[in-house]
Amino acid sequence: MNKVISASQKATRAQTKEHNKRFILKTIYERDPISRADLARLTKLTRASISNVVAALLEENLVHEVGLAKKSVGKPPTLLSFNKSARQLITLDLANDQFRGCLMNLRGDITDRVKISVEEQRGESAVDKVVELIEELKAKATEPLLGIGIGTPGVIEPYRGVVKSAINLNWSDLPLGDMLEERFDIPVYIANDAQLAALAQYLFSPDKESIKNLILVKVGRGIGSGIIFGGEIFFGDGFSAGEIGHVVVDPNGKLCTCGHNGCLETMASTRALSEQMTQIAMANPSSKLHDKARAGHPLHSNDILQAHQEKDFTVQPVIERSGRFLGGAIAHLVGAMNIRHIYIAGSMARFGDALLEPIRQEVFRRSYPALINQIDIEISDLGADIVVLGAAALVLNFELGIV
Amino acid sequence: MNKVISASQKATRAQTKEHNKRFILKTIYERDPISRADLARLTKLTRASISNVVAALLEENLVHEVGLAKKSVGKPPTLLSFNKSARQLITLDLANDQFRGCLMNLRGDITDRVKISVEEQRGESAVDKVVELIEELKAKATEPLLGIGIGTPGVIEPYRGVVKSAINLNWSDLPLGDMLEERFDIPVYIANDAQLAALAQYLFSPDKESIKNLILVKVGRGIGSGIIFGGEIFFGDGFSAGEIGHVVVDPNGKLCTCGHNGCLETMASTRALSEQMTQIAMANPSSKLHDKARAGHPLHSNDILQAHQEKDFTVQPVIERSGRFLGGAIAHLVGAMNIRHIYIAGSMARFGDALLEPIRQEVFRRSYPALINQIDIEISDLGADIVVLGAAALVLNFELGIV
DNA sequence: AATATTTTGTTTGATGAATTAACTAAATCA
DNA sequence: TGATTTAGTTAATTCATCAAACAAAATATT
Numbered sequence: 001m002n003k004v005i006s007a008s009q010k011a012t013r014a015q016t017k018e019h020n021k022r023f024i025l026k027t028i029y030e031r032d033p034i035s036r037a038d039l040a041r042l043t044k045l046t047r048a049s050i051s052n053v054v055a056a057l058l059e060e061n062l063v064h065e066v067g068l069a070k071k072s073v074g075k076p077p078t079l080l081s082f083n084k085s086a087r088q089l090i091t092l093d094l095a096n097d098q099f100r101g102c103l104m105n106l107r108g109d110i111t112d113r114v115k116i117s118v119e120e121q122r123g124e125s126a127v128d129k130v131v132e133l134i135e136e137l138k139a140k141a142t143e144p145l146l147g148i149g150i151g152t153p154g155v156i157e158p159y160r161g162v163v164k165s166a167i168n169l170n171w172s173d174l175p176l177g178d179m180l181e182e183r184f185d186i187p188v189y190i191a192n193d194a195q196l197a198a199l200a201q202y203l204f205s206p207d208k209e210s211i212k213n214l215i216l217v218k219v220g221r222g223i224g225s226g227i228i229f230g231g232e233i234f235f236g237d238g239f240s241a242g243e244i245g246h247v248v249v250d251p252n253g254k255l256c257t258c259g260h261n262g263c264l265e266t267m268a269s270t271r272a273l274s275e276q277m278t279q280i281a282m283a284n285p286s287s288k289l290h291d292k293a294r295a296g297h298p299l300h301s302n303d304i305l306q307a308h309q310e311k312d313f314t315v316q317p318v319i320e321r322s323g324r325f326l327g328g329a330i331a332h333l334v335g336a337m338n339i340r341h342i343y344i345a346g347s348m349a350r351f352g353d354a355l356l357e358p359i360r361q362e363v364f365r366r367s368y369p370a371l372i373n374q375i376d377i378e379i380s381d382l383g384a385d386i387v388v389l390g391a392a393a394l395v396l397n398f399e400l401g402i403v
Numbered sequence: 404m405n406k407v408i409s410a411s412q413k414a415t416r417a418q419t420k421e422h423n424k425r426f427i428l429k430t431i432y433e434r435d436p437i438s439r440a441d442l443a444r445l446t447k448l449t450r451a452s453i454s455n456v457v458a459a460l461l462e463e464n465l466v467h468e469v470g471l472a473k474k475s476v477g478k479p480p481t482l483l484s485f486n487k488s489a490r491q492l493i494t495l496d497l498a499n500d501q502f503r504g505c506l507m508n509l510r511g512d513i514t515d516r517v518k519i520s521v522e523e524q525r526g527e528s529a530v531d532k533v534v535e536l537i538e539e540l541k542a543k544a545t546e547p548l549l550g551i552g553i554g555t556p557g558v559i560e561p562y563r564g565v566v567k568s569a570i571n572l573n574w575s576d577l578p579l580g581d582m583l584e585e586r587f588d589i590p591v592y593i594a595n596d597a598q599l600a601a602l603a604q605y606l607f608s609p610d611k612e613s614i615k616n617l618i619l620v621k622v623g624r625g626i627g628s629g630i631i632f633g634g635e636i637f638f639g640d641g642f643s644a645g646e647i648g649h650v651v652v653d654p655n656g657k658l659c660t661c662g663h664n665g666c667l668e669t670m671a672s673t674r675a676l677s678e679q680m681t682q683i684a685m686a687n688p689s690s691k692l693h694d695k696a697r698a699g700h701p702l703h704s705n706d707i708l709q710a711h712q713e714k715d716f717t718v719q720p721v722i723e724r725s726g727r728f729l730g731g732a733i734a735h736l737v738g739a740m741n742i743r744h745i746y747i748a749g750s751m752a753r754f755g756d757a758l759l760e761p762i763r764q765e766v767f768r769r770s771y772p773a774l775i776n777q778i779d780i781e782i783s784d785l786g787a788d789i790v791v792l793g794a795a796a797l798v799l800n801f802e803l804g805i806v
Numbered sequence: 807a808a809t810a811t812t813t814t815g816t817t818t819g820a821t822g823a824a825t826t827a828a829c830t831a832a833a834t835c836a
Numbered sequence: 837t838g839a840t841t842t843a844g845t846t847a848a849t850t851c852a853t854c855a856a857a858c859a860a861a862a863t864a865t866t
Contacts, residue, residue, distance in 0.1 A: 008429075010448050011422040013824065013852055019414040020852085026411075037814055045413050049853055051815060074813025075861040165773075213640055227740070229632060236741025237616055238777050246771035247738040259772055332735035335650040337630070338639025368649035369662055370568075374641050416823060416853065423823085440843055452824055454844060477842025478832040 022401025035077030061086045087146035090137045091391035094152035101133040108392045122170040147187040149391030151196040155240045158191045189394045194218040196390025198226025203393040214341040219348035268322040270301040287314040320358040327362025345380035425804025438480030464489045490549035494794035497555035504536040511795045525573040550590040552794030554599040558643045561594045592797045597621040599793025601629025606796040617744040622751035671725040673704040690717040723761040730765025748783035
């Protein structure tokens with residue numbers, strides 16, 4: 001199985017076959033377990049064609065026969081099941097301060113985890129860390145590897161696997177995909193972390209049947225978003241679609257490193273939260289964070305989360321402030337793109353409803369009233385593994401056509 | 404020839420054939436005139452297959468043989484040409500105060516125009532006006548009609564041809580497509596006017612080779628935009644993608660009919676321009692518009708345009724004001740979607756650079772610096788016919804696969 | 807209990823769209 | 837004049853889906 005068919009190209013019989021093979025595998029993946037006869041009914045292909053393709057999938061070990069089903073009348077159908085253990089995936093999240101890697105099966109279940117701290121490692125030596133991580137995971141693999149998926153902050157050209165720029169790692173125009181494919185001889189797919197998080201939300205969301213478009217906003221030390229149109233990541237002309245971190249939300253706001261005032265990232269990220277919280281906690285002796293703030297330690301978002309969970313009343317207003325700025329930016333996205341489903345992820349999402357409600361309020365306040373009841377904003381349920389899940393989704397999508 | 408193949412469906416031989424037929428016709432359309440041998444080289448199909456399909460296209464009269472080309476050596480190739488006169492199209496623009504209809508050939512060249520004033524006609528009687536317009540154009544047709552394309556303000560469900568809501572015409576959930584198809588027995592395609600304008604910009608733009616994504620902002624009495632992703636209109640979950648008229652750009656701005664303050668439409672449309680201009684002209688005796696404004700006539704955008712062309716210095720600041728608000732909204736779109744090509748259309752676009760420059764400045768001022776030199780904002784070159792051209796593009800796209 | 811019915815999955819032959827390869831046509835090159 | 841090159845057609849081949857018949861295994865009916 002290989003890459004997806006491009007649009008303005010000739011069509012051939014081989015592509016028809018490939019398309020149907022992917023289509024059948026995807027249907028098995030989604031409806032597992034399912035019989036050949038049901039596949040024929042669902043796909044509108046004939047039982048003969050289904051049997052033919054399924055034979056190939058059994059041969060490749062991607063599908064198993066798992067016994068017979070009981071029906072009221074007629075020969076009992078043989079149930080087919082997607083063999084999630086047929087291959088394994090290596091997936092990486094090159095987050096800000098530590099690289100995390102996982103070994104997974106074809107359903108995205110994580111079997112092994114590895115972390116490497118990369119505080120001051122940048123440029124070449126950061127690439128070495130990536131190789132090291134993959135080596136370590138490869139050694140643990142018990143099944144053939146389907147591919148390597150990598151999510152990283154920065155602007156990535158996904159089709160060629162080139163990191164156009166990743167400021168925190170000091171990479172620019174780095175052909176990471178080719179380098180790793182040459183080294184490991186396995187397909188490598190790379191994309192921006194927020195874009196991958198959105199893809200994960202799409203693929204691993206329970207009610208994905210009906211959802212074809214979504215936006216996921218990832219709020220952590222940076223802010224980015226990923227846009228899914230028709231089940232695919234929308235990359236934009238310069239591969240930086242969804243990079244809303246530097247949209248100006250308050251022209252009178254604080255100066256950002258990018259040169260503008262009041263970028264979303266300076267106003268609503270966890271870093272902004274820490275700064276705001278530190279000021280307020282220092283000024284407010286009744287805050288649970290008062291001592292820590294006065295001690296000169298920069299407040300970490302974990303501290304703030306803990307204080308919030310312990311019902312510290314000084315936290316809520318600061319979260320609300322971030323929420324309102326986020327809501328303002330999201331309102332523009334929703335209004336412009338008319339996308340119904342919005343998800344919030346990243347470390348800031350741990351604040352849950354405290355963050356979600358002000359976002360909702362601000363979005364509603366700024367949106368066209370007729371559209372408001374169509375908008376559904378939720379905290380993502382995929383947690384801290386969302387980026388590696390998205391990296392897995394990317395590999396699964398390209399290698400097996402599972403979308 | 405019929406509708407495009409959907410994504411999650413089985414693939415068949417017939418679809419392969421259809422795809423290649425459209426692909427070949429599209430190539431002839433774009434490279435006109437071209438030989439069978441060149442088609443084979445471009446499409447990677449064999450000469451045998453090309454000859455087979457071209458025979459069908461000649462039979463349908465969509466393509467003509469137009470003589471031989473001279474080459475240095477070998478048998479001279481027979482040149483094929485797209486027969487733009489093989490069919491005609493009826494296209495309508497149901498603009499605010501008058502309906503305009505055109506009869507066109509397959510390249511979008513307009514051969515006949517009809518206008519109907521519909522000032523107070525709404526609901527049922529507005530539908531009658533549409534039928535009347537089509538009847539009139541149909542009578543003028545000299546070739547078989549390929550289809551009817553309609554652009555209208557409002558929220559349209561394009562695949563079913565349903566007008567979900569068109570406030571100015573007082574239509575809601577009107578199955579206009581079915582009604583007209585039943586009446587005229589010709590394929591009918593309907594979409595939002597700004598979305599169609601964007602499609603027109605995509606299809607009739609001279610350098611469309613490289614441009615796959617674009618946004619077109621249509622600024623007239625209302626403000627809307629159309630988004631093209633990968634050569635197709637992006638409709639959004641509720642078919643109102645691009646409806647940026649009611650994005651709040653100034654929370655302290657004037658109250659809009661939608662209930663919010665400072666919507667883009669209340670701040671930057673031609674109506675806003677008229678109001679602003681009237682105030683300024685009344686207060687400023689040296690303005691060429693002073694007398695007209697004092698006479699109590701509401702200033703029409705035509706008046707303002709004329710004054711501007713006569714170098715009335717009081718006009719520029721008002722246009723700039725609109726431009727800055729538009730720029731602010733566009734900056735969000737550009738930042739979020741990373742789309743490089745932005746076009747300004749609609750009656751406001753007639754102000755040209757006077758409007759364009761403040762838009763550019765505001766977009767640049769608010770955009771991530773690394774992206775600024777990627778952004779290309781232009782006034783659309785398609786003029787007042789842009790919506791009917793888009794309607795033609797819609798019909799051509801669906802019926803013949805020309806994109 | 808024997809037979810009919812229903813449903814599953816396979817087998818066999820037909821269909822048809824693209825390909826391969828051979829062929830004809832018409833020009834230039836040597 | 838004959839060789840070479842390129843264009844376009846024709847005939848045979850390929851192969852993925854389809855259609856129809858068939859075998860297998862259950863329940864339903866008599």
